[in-house]
Amino acid sequence: SSAFVPVFMEVRTREGAEAGWHLASKVISLAAVVLVGFTLTGIGLTYLLQTGADSLNQRDLILSLTRIMLPYMILICLVALCMGILNSLHHFAIPAFTPSLLNVVWIITLLAVCPWLGDSLEEKIYGLAWGILVAGGLQLGLQIPILRRHGFRFRPSLNLRDPKVWRVLLLMGPASIGLAVTQINVMVNSLLAAWIGPWAPAALFYSERLLYFPQGILATAMSTVLLPVFSGQMARAQDQAMRHTMNHSLRVLWFVMTPAAIGLLVLARPIVQMLFEWGRFDRASTDLTTLALQCYAPGLIVFSLAKIFVPAFYARQDPRTPVKIGLLSVGINLILNLIFLFTLPLYWKHAGLAFSTVIAEGVNGVLLGRQVHRRIGSPGWKEIFSSGLRTLFASGVMALALVLSFSPLQKALAAMIRPEKIAQIVLVGLLVVIGILTYVAAAALLRSPELNELAMTVKKKLRRA
Structure with a gap:
């Protein structure tokens, strides 16, 4: 595609x-x-x-x-x-x-x-x-x-x-x-995890499922959208429009993915318990999967960089640059994997594999950003970083609200609701609502322009509906 x-x-x-x-x-x-x-x-x-x-x-x-x-x-x-x-x-x-x-x-x-x-x-x-x-x-x-x-109208043709x-x-x-850089890194993780023990690939697998859900909703979807947009701008020689699109995409993606990553980091255990802890998936399995998910969670932010930058190269019909950088990322991931495998305690090794991928993908994103700057000019880094700091602060406020709410809510729901699985579902649902409301309130107080942009987009969609 x-x-x-x-x-x-x-x-x-x-x-x-x-x-x-x-x-x-x-x-x-x-x-x-x-x-x-x-x-x-x-x-x-x-x-x-x-x-x-x-x-x-x-x-x-x-x-x-x-x-x-x-x-x-x-x-x-x-x-x-x-x-x-x-x-x-x-x-x-x-x-x-x-x-x-x-x-x-x-x-x-x-x-x-x-x-x-x-x-x-x-x-x-x-x-x-x-x-x-x-x-x-x-x-x-x-x-x-x-x-x-x-x-x-599809007409078969093999010309x-x-x-x-x-x-x-x-x-x-x-x-x-x-x-496929991320997929290659994840595949390498799975292969090396098999050497740790039969539990390690399973812990990585379940944590990856939870990671890919928010990534698929926005980052992958936005990457797919940006490719034709960039391609159209490239066909019409609109470099300024291309830079503006990239600026807006990075700000909006970080505005959504940063709280998602921090929320996943804070709520990793209750989410894993709610979805998977039944049958053979016991408390020990929850501990191992939670640790892997917490190490993967920051990846939601850095994985998004490639989703924005790579389509710009393909729109210019230059796939070789992201390939060279991607292969370097795979090499970094492999080296870090081996270091963590030989240095971390047994039940932390799989978490080291997950965190290796996050580091490697971060390097991949930074190098891609440098090449984008050289090829089409600055997409407005000052505005992007300023927006990122506001987003990070609002996400920190959200994380604090979640940490303070978790224990009182868990105790209250455990006393009121049976069976335990229903209490877990209600707990996660309430925490997600608290997190969203706190983040939106903090972003509004900080006057984040991305909040207004998203609100306007939602209003337009509702009017069309």
Whole structure:
């Protein structure tokens, strides 16, 4: 999608809408054929690698689950292309919600479906795998009616001689690596966590699910929106507009993500308890997952930097710069991982892996910002940092309110509400409300312009509705 959108916007701007639709059909057709080929090959390999033993061992279980989930690769890649097209047409609502749909379906499947699928853990795991596939179908199904409403009619075409298709293909490799830096770092964390103990990958996995939910709602969605906006500005040679868009995006993203990160840091334990502490997920599991989540939480802020900066490079059809910086980030993450693995106590090692990623992503964001400054000029750093300090102070006030409210609320609800799980849900809900109200009040007292900008945006949406 990141390779396709800049070319799609350029073709649509210079040659018209119909030429853009033709390019979209060609790229979707090629992507579908390649992805189906990879999927069928992968499924075939799983059958060849299976042991064929009567009892299902761990290896066969993994291969069986892989067969179920491989088609999700087709669905999610087509979803990404469709989201890119819709954002290019300034239709943002459905694409913004789509990334979070996987997490929503995943959590619903885990909490509401898996407990009814049998007594064995294997049966429950199969339910979760099918839930992922269902989520992919829902994600794609949301896009299609909106695309048709905008006039897109898919016509299969495999014209590999089209130079525009080749431009997309040549941009695709570097673009994929540049955007996948966070995923690569997280994958490295998971692989190294397996050496710590079987509990470590699980603790990181659950904490990552909670981290990706707010990130998917805003940061990933905004990144997807910015790519077509930057691409359109680049096609019209509007560097000043590009800098203004980047300034506004950074301020708004930090205004939302900073309190989300600090709130996640403060409320990590009650959130983990509410969502996961039942069955085999005991108090020790909560402790381990909470620690990982608290180390990952600041990442909400630094992960957002790349989500703003990287689309600017792709809009300029320069994917190589973020790739070089991204590979450096992966190297830093790996070195820090190894340092923490050999120096931290056993039950802190997985937290060290999480914090390594936050540090590496911070370096990635700073270096990307420097290159943006060199390529298109300053996006207004003084205004951005001033806004960031106000946001940080308001978030600190919110954190203080949460810390002071937690213990009295927990004791009062424990005495009034049974069962305990309902009390946990009410506790987290009340704390979230207290946090939001305190943060908004503090931001208003500090006269944060981002608060007014968001309020105006909400009012416009309500008027349209």
